[in-house]
Amino acid sequence: MESNLHVYNTLSREMEKFEPINPPFVGMYVCGPTVYSEVHIGNVRTFTSFDLIYRYLLHLGYKVRYVRNITDVGHLLDDSEEDKISKKARLENIEPMEVVQRYTVDFHDTMKLFNALSPSIEPTATGHLIEQIELIEEIVKGGFAYESNGSVYFDVQAYSKNENYGELSGRNIDELLVNTRELDGQDDKRHPADFAIWKKAEPQHIMKWHAPWSLGFPGWHLECSVMSTKYLGATFDIHGGGMDLKFPHHECEIAQNKAGYGQDPVKYWLHTNMLTFNGRKMAKSEGTGVTPRQMITGDHPLLTQAYSPMTIRFFMLQAHYRSTLDFNNEALQAAEKGFKRLMRGVEDVQQLTAEPTSSLNIDQWKADLYTAMDDDFNSPIAIAQLFEGVRYVNLIKDGKEHLSASDLSLFQSTFTGFIHDVLGLKSEDEGDDGQVDGLMQFILQLRNEAKERKDYSTADSIRNTLQELGFVIKDGKDGTTYTKA
RNA sequence: GGUCUCGUGGCCGAGUGGCUAGGCAGAGCUCUGCAAAAGCUCGUACAGCGGUUCGAAUCCGCUCGAGACCUCCA
Known part of the structure; x- marks a missing residue:
């Protein structure tokens, strides 16, 4: 398996020759959508970009396992205690999993319209609660997280003693601590830069699970650490996502993997730009x-x-x-x-x-x-x-x-x-049963007979009428052809 | 406020120390009854001001402008 593919690695900020860890196998993880509403066209761009990448890797002959998650646990909105999925569920008076189901199906239908190939595995966050809880336990055991009021926070400072928190996004830990805004509900954290890996649920919260620390829900960054590791191994080839996920999401993912699994998870980080x-x-x-x-x-x-x-x-x-x-x-x-x-x-x-x-x-x-x-x-x-x-x-x-x-x-x-x-491009001309083509050939034959008689008014009339119906007539050297406009 | 990215001809968008990007639109020509289609040819663009260099749109500095991240986001 030889190729001359070079990719831009966000982690090194350089173009690197693509050399899979285990050729010809390639593991690729892409952050999928949170299914609480219809995706927008910007989401489609990201997944189309990775579809191109997936297709080209396959074309080169790599055996690619493409994992793209579905985030079906709502995560906290900035200033409310309600998450996106349960908020949507409450507004529409339906079950949270009904929201998830509806928009997951919609997402699949949409990507199919854009001719994107399906991933090899499409795991959900709710389907991997046990693994997430296990990872939290590992991180706590390692001394990189602490419990506070039923929630568990990643201890960025402890992690930063030996690791470089900010290596992916180019952020400086000290500046981060200084510049982080004052937000409500941060009292439980030791440092503003710490992030939740388990969050205790408020009574009105709908989506919640039992864990050693509280009845609550996992932190957003955790699912990707867990699912990528489960299906692709502790270190895999490609991790992708939108640029806007670089920080904090991907940065936190790296920290969780290193703290919990003791390994740098990703060889090549690929980020797509915004629409x-x-x-x-x-x-x-x-x-x-x-x-x-x-x-x-x-x-x-x-x-x-x-x-x-x-x-x-x-x-x-x-x-x-x-x-x-x-x-x-x-x-x-x-x-x-x-x-x-x-x-x-x-x-x-x-x-x-x-x-x-x-x-x-x-x-x-x-x-x-x-x-x-x-x-x-x-x-x-x-x-x-x-x-x-x-x-x-x-x-x-x-x-x-x-x-x-x-x-x-x-x-x-x-x-x-x-x-x-x-490129995954295909013609959109709806196929017909040959009836239209047969009719067209007949009409064009009549028109050519008119042309031979130099009856150009009839010939032009036929052409104009067909044009109005959406057919473009082309007189070539070897006869007349038509295309649909 | 901090970090970072970008500024290319009418529009979108590649590229990048010296050599054609490409698409669409526009102009001319060929073909054609006319038209369409197709082919060929054309504009000589890189925000502004300095600097480095034999040579910069491409490197460096400054200015102006736009955007992203720092908080959920693909």
């Missing part, structure tokens, strides 16, 4: 979240039209996963047209015929494609290279370039395979 709308980060908490449903239906004040899931996916892949990406109508419309052009290339490439020799260097073209993806999954460059491929298709179609049988077959499989399997 903005009108230059502002999209976030549920700010009420600026645009949902996938709104994107697909166009039902949102900021949208001038609807955009299909594949248009949105293509648009996302046109930016690098570590860059912020700003949504606006003009850019999305550009993506819509570009995507259609790419898909036309996929259709047309299959129609090409071979010649005795080649006038294009397909090996080089293919190598450039892989070079792009090997450079930290640089999908924008890869897409540029695929558009170069579209140009090839058209030149060959026009007889201006030609390929040998072996080159043509390589070109076809690489071009189509990359678009379908690596």
Whole structure:
């Protein structure tokens, strides 16, 4: 298993050659959603980015175990004593697990629309309470956590004696202690930077479990430590998530793993950047979240039209996963047209015929494609290279370039395979039963007869009417074809 | 207030010490009954001001602007 893949590791802040701990196996853990409401389009971007990464690793031949959790324990809101899931449950007058079920299903449906592959394992926080309690016990035993009023807090200062709390996020422990804001309900903590790993539940709290310290619930960061370790081992290859999780979530995860399991959990940390709308980060908490449903239906004040899931996916892949990406109508419309052009290339490439020799260097073209993806999954460059491929298709179609049988077959499989399997893009033309095509062929035949009679008014009338119905007519050298607009 | 990121042509968005990103939009040409499609060609962009260098959009400093994290967030 040899590849030349390089990835940007947040931990080292450098590009590193990707070398799995146990090739050809790769363990990848990605922080999944908290299922208390519909995901927004920013969440979709993150999971689409990791879908691209997962797909490319598979394409390279790695045996990937992809674990993505579902956070179904609500965690505390900043200034209330109520967590997100039980709050939602109370508002909608339903069971907390009903909330969880509804939005888990919705999340899966959404990711399917965007053609994301399912993870290998999708564990839930509530399904791993025992393991979480065990990890807390280990951390306490090691002297890195203390109990206070039925809650258990991670002792950041004790941990910092020998470890570097802040290594991932570049934070300085002393500044952290000074700069942490004064929050209510911090009385139980010894230091403001300490974080809860077990929280005693207030009487009105719905989701709670019995533990040695109290009837309560686990700290948010704990589930990922536990589930990643359980399914991928104490040290695994890739841990991913959104940039906004770097601190405190991932920082705390590392601390918990080192304190409880005695091991540095992750070799490569990958973080995806945020999606903005009108230059502002999209976030549920700010009420600026645009949902996938709104994107697909166009039902949102900021949208001038609807955009299909594949248009949105293509648009996302046109930016690098570590860059912020700003949504606006003009850019999305550009993506819509570009995507259609790419898909036309996929259709047309299959129609090409071979010649005795080649006038294009397909090996080089293919190598450039892989070079792009090997450079930290640089999908924008890869897409540029695929558009170069579209140009090839058209030149060959026009007889201006030609390929040998072996080159043509390589070109076809690489071009189509990359678009379908690596980028996860597929045509959205709803297939028909051939009736439409039969009708179209008949109509076009009538039109061509009119053209031969130089009856251009009839020919144009047919073309205009078909155009209004959504069919674009193209008179080529070898006959007339049509595409759906 | 602290930490950090970014500022690329009309729009989105790669790249990065000297060589074409790409998509969309725009202009011209070829093809065509016309059109569409397709092909070819074109704009010569890197916030501003200094500095380093033979040479910087790319490195350094400052200024301005935008954003993120520091509190739940993908």
